Each structure stands twice: as structure tokens, then as C-alpha cells.
Amino acid sequence: MKKALAIALVALVALSGVFAGGAQESAAPAASDNLIVVGYAQVGAESDWRTANTQSFKSTFTEANGYRLIFDDAQQKQENQIKAIRSFIQQDVDYIVVAPVVETGWETVLKEAKDAGIPVILSDRMMDVSDPSLYTCWVGGNFIKEGEDAGKWLIDYLKKQGRSNEKINIVTLQGTIGASAQIGRTEGFGNIVKTQPNWNMLAMQTGEFTQAKGQEVMESFLKSYPDIDVVVAENDNMAFGAIDAIKAAGKTCGPNGDIIIISFDAVAAAFDSMIAGDMNVSVECNPLHGPRVAEIIQKLEKGETVDKIQYVVEEVFDTSMDLPAVKATRLY
Amino acid sequence: MKLRRKKAFNETTFLLTITITLFFAMYIAGMIVFKNNGFARLQVFLNLFISNASLIVIAAGMTVVMITGGIDISVGSFVAMSCMMLAHMMERSGYGAIHSVLIVLLTGIVFGFVQGYLVSYLKIQPFIVTLAGMFFARGMTAIISQDMISIKNPMFLSWATHKIYLPFGGYTNRKGVLVIPYIYPTVIIALIALVVIWALLRYTKFGRRIYAIGGSETSALLMGLNVRRTRLFAYILDGFLCAIGGILFCLNTCSGFVEQAKGLEMEAIAGAVIGGTLLTGGVGNVFGSLFGVLIKGTIETFITFQGTLSSWWTRITIAALLAFFIILQSLLASSKLKKRR
Numbered sequence: 090m091k092k093a094l095a096i097a098l099v100a101l102v103a104l105s106g107v108f109a110g111g112a113q114e115s116a117a118p119a120a121s122d123n124l125i126v127v128g129y130a131q132v133g134a135e136s137d138w139r140t141a142n143t144q145s146f147k148s149t150f151t152e153a154n155g156y157r158l159i160f161d162d163a164q165q166k167q168e169n170q171i172k173a174i175r176s177f178i179q180q181d182v183d184y185i186v187v188a189p190v191v192e193t194g195w196e197t198v199l200k201e202a203k204d205a206g207i208p209v210i211l212s213d214r215m216m217d218v219s220d221p222s223l224y225t226c227w228v229g230g231n232f233i234k235e236g237e238d239a240g241k242w243l244i245d246y247l248k249k250q251g252r253s254n255e256k257i258n259i260v261t262l263q264g265t266i267g268a269s270a271q272i273g274r275t276e277g278f279g280n281i282v283k284t285q286p287n288w289n290m291l292a293m294q295t296g297e298f299t300q301a302k303g304q305e306v307m308e309s310f311l312k313s314y315p316d317i318d319v320v321v322a323e324n325d326n327m328a329f330g331a332i333d334a335i336k337a338a339g340k341t342c343g344p345n346g347d348i349i350i351i352s353f354d355a356v357a358a359a360f361d362s363m364i365a366g367d368m369n370v371s372v373e374c375n376p377l378h379g380p381r382v383a384e385i386i387q388k389l390e391k392g393e394t395v396d397k398i399q400y401v402v403e404e405v406f407d408t409s410m411d412l413p414a415v416k417a418t419r420l421y
Numbered sequence: 422m423k424l425r426r427k428k429a430f431n432e433t434t435f436l437l438t439i440t441i442t443l444f445f446a447m448y449i450a451g452m453i454v455f456k457n458n459g460f461a462r463l464q465v466f467l468n469l470f471i472s473n474a475s476l477i478v479i480a481a482g483m484t485v486v487m488i489t490g491g492i493d494i495s496v497g498s499f500v501a502m503s504c505m506m507l508a509h510m511m512e513r514s515g516y517g518a519i520h521s522v523l524i525v526l527l528t529g530i531v532f533g534f535v536q537g538y539l540v541s542y543l544k545i546q547p548f549i550v551t552l553a554g555m556f557f558a559r560g561m562t563a564i565i566s567q568d569m570i571s572i573k574n575p576m577f578l579s580w581a582t583h584k585i586y587l588p589f590g591g592y593t594n595r596k597g598v599l600v601i602p603y604i605y606p607t608v609i610i611a612l613i614a615l616v617v618i619w620a621l622l623r624y625t626k627f628g629r630r631i632y633a634i635g636g637s638e639t640s641a642l643l644m645g646l647n648v649r650r651t652r653l654f655a656y657i658l659d660g661f662l663c664a665i666g667g668i669l670f671c672l673n674t675c676s677g678f679v680e681q682a683k684g685l686e687m688e689a690i691a692g693a694v695i696g697g698t699l700l701t702g703g704v705g706n707v708f709g710s711l712f713g714v715l716i717k718g719t720i721e722t723f724i725t726f727q728g729t730l731s732s733w734w735t736r737i738t739i740a741a742l743l744a745f746f747i748i749l750q751s752l753l754a755s756s757k758l759k760k761r762r
Contacts, residue, residue, distance in 0.1 A: 177725070
């Protein structure tokens with residue numbers, strides 16, 4: 090018993106030493122200097138998009154630019170984000186930025202931030218709260234516009250090919266039903282379809298944003314509809330799955346193939362796919378929110394008011410561009 | 422017999438002392454290291470309780486079943502189901518806040534009864550029973566609704582956002598706003614539940630029986646204790662505590678959502694083990710589990726205050742602590758064996 094006690098005590102001392110040492114080594118500078126302190130409660134690191142988003146914040150909010158960033162990765166858990174926001178309030182941050190894991194459940198903690206007088210800026214996803222004054226503004230992509238951009242691109246593309254009056258059969262691989270990207274992109278593309286009487290939406294089905302599911306759904310589409318002209322995949326991963334399914338069925342796709350592939354997100358792999366001639370176009374979903382948020386913070390610092398909804402600039406990339414050169418300049 | 426009980430109590434105290442010392446050592450270290458960032462503020466300490474109120478209650482329930490030598494891995498899913506039930510009843514089915522809460526408490530008791538019956542009367546492994554319970558509760562959550570439901574019931578929200586201010590420890594932050602330390606009612610409920618369970622285990626026949634069947638089921642049987650019934654009651658109590666935990670969780674997040682509280686069971690088990698509860702049963706204390714949970718909370722606070730470390734370090738540190746406590750427990754067990762020889 091005594092021996093065990095001795096071992097325990099030694100271990101305890103060692104452990105607390107490690108703690109103190111480890112923490113000291115990386116102690117952050119005091120918040121009392123002139124830097125603007127920003128706490129960012131990030132969702133996690135589940136995708137390339139997310140990592141690029143994190144990187145954008147880390148490279149924007151540097152000490153050289155006059156900021157100190159306190160970054161928290163919530164590992165996809167809302168509880169963790171709530172804890173992080175509480176901790177930001179105690180650390181006297183000047184601004185809190187949150188990319189909420191889910192839309193619901195923020196009443197309590199946002200009220201705490203409001204009571205402490207700290208403005209909250211939302212990034213990427215919206216929050217569903219009863220009192221919109223609980224957050225200052227939202228920054229993110231305009232999914233409806235992304236869908237419309239894709240539709241407009243298709244109009245132009247068909248015009249160039251001289252197929253404007255031809256009957257065009259379209260299928261859509263939707264994202265996870267209910268996700269804001271799915272709702273917005275379906276609606277946006279749908280708005281354009283309505284204006285084109287010769288476009289025929291054959292079917293829409295969810296591929297849940299994954300490559301495997303996208304491939305599976307595309308296989309069933311190919312069996313049911315022999316004459317598909319266009320595939321709209323609501324993210325790049327599903328487009329990759331669809332391309333595999335098309336090739337397996339002995340058909341061709343891309344700028345020189347039978348089927349036009351329209352995709353969203355424009356991740357690095359989508360550029361590779363366009364360069365390889367499989368995909369026609371990918372509409373960007375810009376993860377680089379950092380500079381936009383910094384702009385908003387600068388305005389707020391000067392006492393100006395800002396718009397509640399702030400969209401980031403998003404581009405359309407297709408095979409007519411010098412893709413290898415564009416890809417080289419991109420961060421994700 | 423008297424001697425044995427005393428010994429078990431000593432082990433409990435010993436493990437508890439280490440946990441409490443460790444917690445304070447860590448906390449003081451944090452106060453020194455992050456002195457300039459406000460770690461020493463009272464509110465940071467209170468936030469440990471605010472953010473972990475539900476886990477404190479759930480870990481207490483976990484401790485009770487672990488003392489009987491069992492385990493309950495259904496708690497995370499059950500919490501998700503409770504939140505979804507509350508959200509759905511209040512927002513979609515027009516129930517009042519009080520009714521919804523009562524129904525959830527009742528569900529907890531029924532859930533605990535079913536799991537307890539399977540474990541004690543049908544002698545199925547607790548791990549398997551509660552694994553089934555875990556799948557069932559998560560599945561039911563999705564069946565109730567796959568949407569994210571935001572709770573906007575005014576009464577429920579007024580409970581959730583009702584700050585109880587403390588008369589001391591206020592400070593003015595950089596924005597010039599006076600921030601007075603506060604807690605939520607959830608903290609008080611959690612602490613009351615904790616004290617009640619502690620007293621129940623310490624001073625009632627039921628509590629002593631729980632330790633007895635966990636220490637040695639055969640001797641408990643030979644002593645004429647109704648082992649099966651005691652075990653059943655332990656699971657019912659656990660189910661009830663999980664329901665309270667679920668309600669507290671929901672007061673913190675105000676929403677129902679399928680993916681909620683994933684992995685909470687593991688945090689509760691980790692809290693109990695760090696708090697000195699033996700997985701083999703017979704030894705444990707709910708206050709130990711409280712400190713186990715607080716240690717986890719402190720590590721999380723460290724990481725957010727540090728601001729650049731990956732939050733996954735929380736898991737790694739918890740892993741190190743778990744390893745430390747398990748080794749300690751096995752050392753204790755082996756020294757006990759030696760003495761007997």
C-alpha cells in the first residue's frame with residue numbers, strides 16, 4: 090500500500106510538471122497589448138474545404154495584421170463550441186466568430202456573449218435563434234447564386250455548341266437533403282431550369298454528398314434514362330462518383346464526351362478532373378472567409394454598421410480556362 | 422466483514438484524494454500560466470460546472486452502476502433521445518414545458534427498468550444490454566424526427582437563460598461592460614442530485630448493498646441480500662439520473678438533433694474512472710466522478726485558453742490520465758492480494 094502511494098505521488102508530481110511545463114512553453118501573449126483579439130469556434134477538420142477555411146482565418150488574423158486569433162476546433166460537437174464561446178468571453182476577446190456545427194441551440198450562449206458586449210459573427214452556416222440581434226452578421230457562400238451560376242453557365246455552353254433549341258435531359262444528384270448547400274443549389278439551378286422550356290429535369294435524387302452514393306445513384310439513373318445530356322452534382326465528390334458510373338456504363342463525359350458534368354465546390358481534385366477532361370465545370374464554394382470577416386471587423390472597429398448578410402465572392406471554373414495556372418494559385 | 426468494508430472505504434478515499442489533488446494542482450497551474458488571459462476569474466471556474474452540469478449527473482449515474490460491477494453505454498444516446506423528445510413535444514406536439522420534462526423523467530425510469538431487468542433478472546452482460554439500449558435510443562431519436570428542432574418554448578427558454586448572479590467576483594471587461602459571475606439553475610440541480618446520490622450510497626441500506634454486490638456478488642448472496650433487486654434498482658436510478666442529465670443537457674443546448682451527445686457515455690466512464698471508480702465494482706464515489714468530470718473540463722479550458730493547440734489534445738491528455746489511474750488501481754489491487762497471502 091505504501092509503495093503504491095509513493096509511486097502514485099511521484100507520478101502525480103511528474104504529471105503536473107508535464108502539464109505546467111507544456112502549458113508554459115506555449116503560453117499565449119497577454120491580451121492587454123493593442124492587438125484585436127478574435128476567438129474562432131470552428132466546426133472541425135472534416136473536409137478539405139474546412140481546412141482551407143481554417144487556414145484562411147489563421148493567415149488573415151496574424152499579429153502582423155494587428156490581430157490575435159484564439160482558435161478552437163469543436164470536433165463536430167456543438168457542446169464543444171458552446172464551451173469554446175464561454176471561454177472566449179472569459180478571455181475578453183473583442184470578437185467571436187462561429188462556424189456553427191448545427192443551426193439550432195444557440196440562445197443561451199449567444200445571450201451570454203451579448204451580455205458581455207462581445208459581437209458575434211457567423212461564418213458559413215446560419216443559426217436559428219428567436220432574436221436575430223444575438224449575432225452581428227453572417228458571412229458565407231450564396232448557395233442559390235451558385236445554383237443559378239451553374240444554370241447560366243449551361244445556357245452559355247449550349248449556345249456555343251449550337252444546341253440552344255435542342256431538348257436537353259438533365260439529372261441531379263442532390264446533396265444531403267436539408268443541408269443548406271443542397272436546398273440553395275437545388276433552388277438556384279431550378280430557377281434557371283424554369284426559364285428554359287427545352288430543358289427537361291428527368292430526376293433528382295440524393296447522393297448524400299459522397300462519392301460512393303453519387304456513383305450508385307448515377308448507375309440507377311443510367312439504367313432508367315438512356316438519354317441523359319447533363320448531370321448536375323451538388324458537390325464534387327458526387328460528381329467523381331457519377332463520372333466513374335458513366336465510364337463503367339461505356340459512355341463518355343466531359344467537354345469531348347456525351348454527357349455534360351456540372352459540379353459544385355471546385356476543390357483541387359475537381360481541377361484535376363477538369364484538366365483530365367472528365368468534368369465540364371465546377372462552381373466555387375469559397376472557403377476563404379477570413380479576409381471578409383477581417384473587413385467586417387475593421388468596419389465595426391470604426392463604429393460603422395454592417396449588413397446582416399454578407400456573401401463571399403464565388404467564381405465559376407470550366408474547361409475553357411487555363412486550369413493548371415488557376416489551380417496553382419488556389420489554396421484548397 | 423467489518424474489516425473488509427473499512428478497507429474498501431480506504432481505497433475509495435485514497436483514489437479520491439489523488440483525483441482532488443490532481444484537479445486543484447491542474448487548476449492552480451492554469452491560473453498561473455494563463456494569469457493574463459483571465460483564467461483566474463471566478464466565472465471560468467463556474468463555467469466548468471455550467472458546461473458540464475449534465476455530465477456531472479450522468480457520471481454519478483454511471484458511478485452507481487459501475488460500483489455494482491456493471492456499465493451503461495447507452496447514456497449518450499439516451500441524452501440525445503431526451504433532448505429530441507423535449508424539443509419535439511414542446512415545438513411540434515404542443516405539450517407544455519413541465520409536462521415534457523415529467524414525461525422525459527418517466528421515460529428515464531422505464532428505460533432504466535428495462536435495462537436493469539435484462540441485466541439482473543435475465544443475467545445478460547450489462548455491456549450488451551446497454552449497447553442495445555444505445556442503438557435503440559439513437560434510432561428512436563431519428564424516428565421521432567430527423568430535423569434539427571430549435572426549442573422556442575418561452576417557459577423552457579426562461580429556465581435555460583435564467584442567470585443566478587453571485588454577489589462577488591465581478592469585473593469590467595475590455596468593452597467596459599461589467600460582467601457579474603453567474604450560474605444557471607442547471608448547476609444547482611446537478612449539485613443537489615450529486616449530494617442526494619452521495620447520501621444514498623453512504624447512509625442507506627440500498628447504498629451499502631450496492632457496494633456489497635459490486636465487491637463480491639457471491640458473498641452478498643450468502644449474506645442474504647437480494648442481489649437481483651438491488652441491481653435492478655441501481656439501473657433504475659441510473660436511468661432516472663440520465664433523464665435528469667438529458668434535461669440539463671437540453672437546457673444548455675435548447676435543441677433536439679440526432680447527432681447530439683455522441684460519445685458522452687465515454688466521457689462519463691472516463692470521469693468515473695479518473696474519479697476512482699473501479700471497473701470491477703465495489704469501489705467508487707460520486708464526488709470522485711465529479712472531480713473526474715471537472716478535470717476533463719479543466720483540460721478543455723486549458724486548450725481553448727492556449728488557443729493554438731489542436732483540441733484533440735484533450736483526448737490525448739484524458740488517455741494519459743486514464744492510463745495513470747488504471748495502473749494505480751491495478752497496483753492497489755495487487756497490493757491487496759499480497760496482503761491476503
